[in-house]
Amino acid sequence: MSPAGRLTPDLRRWIIAQAEAGHPPEVMLKSMTDAGWTEAAALDALESTLRLKAAEIDSRQKPSPGSRSGA
Amino acid sequence: MAEHPWSGLACFPLLVPDFISEVERTQALGFLAAHEADFGATDRTDYWAGRTLTLPQVRDPATQTLLRDLQRRIIRTVHGVLEERLGPQPPLYADVINFARWPPGYELLPHADAENPGGEPHPYPWRHFASVIYLNDDYGDGAIHFPELGIELRPPVRTLLVFPGTLDYLHGVRPVTHGMRHTLASFLTFDPAHEST
Numbered sequence: 001m002s003p004a005g006r007l008t009p010d011l012r013r014w015i016i017a018q019a020e021a022g023h024p025p026e027v028m029l030k031s032m033t034d035a036g037w038t039e040a041a042a043l044d045a046l047e048s049t050l051r052l053k054a055a056e057i058d059s060r061q062k063p064s065p066g067s068r069s070g071a
Numbered sequence: 072m073a074e075h076p077w078s079g080l081a082c083f084p085l086l087v088p089d090f091i092s093e094v095e096r097t098q099a100l101g102f103l104a105a106h107e108a109d110f111g112a113t114d115r116t117d118y119w120a121g122r123t124l125t126l127p128q129v130r131d132p133a134t135q136t137l138l139r140d141l142q143r144r145i146i147r148t149v150h151g152v153l154e155e156r157l158g159p160q161p162p163l164y165a166d167v168i169n170f171a172r173w174p175p176g177y178e179l180l181p182h183a184d185a186e187n188p189g190g191e192p193h194p195y196p197w198r199h200f201a202s203v204i205y206l207n208d209d210y211g212d213g214a215i216h217f218p219e220l221g222i223e224l225r226p227p228v229r230t231l232l233v234f235p236g237t238l239d240y241l242h243g244v245r246p247v248t249h250g251m252r253h254t255l256a257s258f259l260t261f262d263p264a265h266e267s268t
Contacts, residue, residue: 006079007079007080007081008079009219009220009221012220012221012222013221041081041156044080044081044082044156045081047081048081048082048083048085049081051086052084052086052222052224055086055224055226056222056223056224058224058227059214059223059224059225059226
């Protein structure tokens with residue numbers, strides 16, 4: 001895991017992989033706090049990463065109005 | 072290269088849905104429709120020619136007021152996010168704010184807004200944060216992507232996106248395939264010498 005408190009690309013990937021594998025947020029939170037993250041910073045990292053991933057998925061699924069080829 | 076405490080903060084890139092109201096979006100789009108000619112002609116040999124309108128170039132007082140208000144709200148949002156995570160922060164100042172339009176075929180290759188790879192001098196090293204407000208979605212592709220972060224998205228209209236100017240946040244824009252992509256871009260700095268007037 002990346003240095004505590006710094007949300008690196010590797011950590012983003014780890015969070016997404018854990019979420020895709022079905023691990024609940026509290027399990028990821030425990031792993032991060034065990035690695036030295038404060039709970040607040042770990043929650044921030046989880047929330048930010050998963051929110052951006054959701055926005056990314058939403059971007060791909062939502063065709064743009066007037067789009068002929070999709071976005 | 073300077074290590075900035077905000078670079079790598081978990082909250083960035085920061086997405087703020089519904090940052091502007093539908094009334095404000097309609098006002099901005101109405102201004103753009105009425106003042107399209109003010110952008111001037113695009114020029115394939117000059118990347119930004121005909122594609123931006125900065126605050127001083129906006130000839131409509133109501134839209135000027137809107138942009139100044141948005142600058143204040145963006146600063147308040149970013150400053151609040153920083154203080155929540157890092158404690159008391161010095162004041163932030165608004166550098167440029169501008170409308171940007173992206174006709175079909177335009178794209179932006181990955182870059183950072185304040186740093187260059189290898190420590191090469193950057194023309195705007197004071198731009199500590201960049202922000203984008205998404206004004207429309209009736210265009211094809213034009214997604215913003217952060218190759219270092221593995222993120223690619225098209226934020227919904229009225230969303231504010233903020234990210235630091237450091238190399239951690241290399242970003243680009245995928246080619247627009249059709250339609251006109253409209254955004255409001257602005258930059259924030261801790262350096263009062265670069266506050267826009």
